[in-house]
Amino acid sequence: HQAGIPTRIAHAHNAKTVVNLKYFFFLYEKMFIKKHCTDMFMCSKPAGEWLFGKQAVQDGKVKYINNSIETDRFKYNEQTRRDMREKLGVGDKIVIGHVGRFAQPKNHTFILDVFNEIHRMNKNTVLVLCGEGKLEDDIKAKTKALGLENDVIFTGVMDTSVLYQALDLF
Known part of the structure; x- marks a missing residue:
């Protein structure tokens, strides 16, 4: 507002974050977000409460926006x-x-x-992990350490509307 910007929007995406150096910076930043934003949005109630506080959500000061999904792409x-x-x-x-x-x-x-644990009880199971990220190598190492390298499939990034069709449990 000091720069003459009339509309300042804040959006809450998740309910928590990892406790590390970034977390403490975010707690500090959070004070300024609530104080200076003119419009508040959330994609879930827990996310809104975490960033803006329960009272702001209960008072209707935070607007809820659904994550939009093209449902036709996901028809069985x-x-x-x-x-x-x-x-x-x-x-x-x-x-x-x-x-x-x-x-x-x-x-x-x-x-x-x-x-x-599931696989110990039923060997006729497989886990499919779709995505990429900085912890991927760690998860692959843990998969190997657990002896699950033949039972866990890493797909990388792919069209999830097609992948979901193959899944029995998500």
């Missing part, structure tokens, strides 16, 4: 499912999938731990 198609499962080489296995960048908030370490 049996042929697409067969083709994608063949491409992944999963046959009739139970396919569990996750889509997200390889970063701490997505918690791939926990996903691998859970899948490891």
Whole structure:
């Protein structure tokens, strides 16, 4: 507002962040965001409460914006499912999938731990991880350490509307 900018928008994308040096900078920055923004938006209630506070959300000062998705792209198609499962080489296995960048908030370490337990109980399972990121090599190393390298598929970035067709559990 000191620069003469009449509209200053802030948008809350997630509910928490990793506690590191950036986190403390963000806590400091958060004070200024609430004080100086003219319009507040959130993609979820927890995200809005984390950035702007519960009271601002309850008072209706924070506007909710849905993440828009073209739903027609995700309609079930049996042929697409067969083709994608063949491409992944999963046959009739139970396919569990996750889509997200390889970063701490997505918690791939926990996903691998859970899948490891599921796979111990049912060997007819496979985990598909779609995405890229700075922790990808760490997750691949953990996959190998758990002995799951033949049961976890890393797809990289791809068209998720096609990938979802192949999944049994997401």
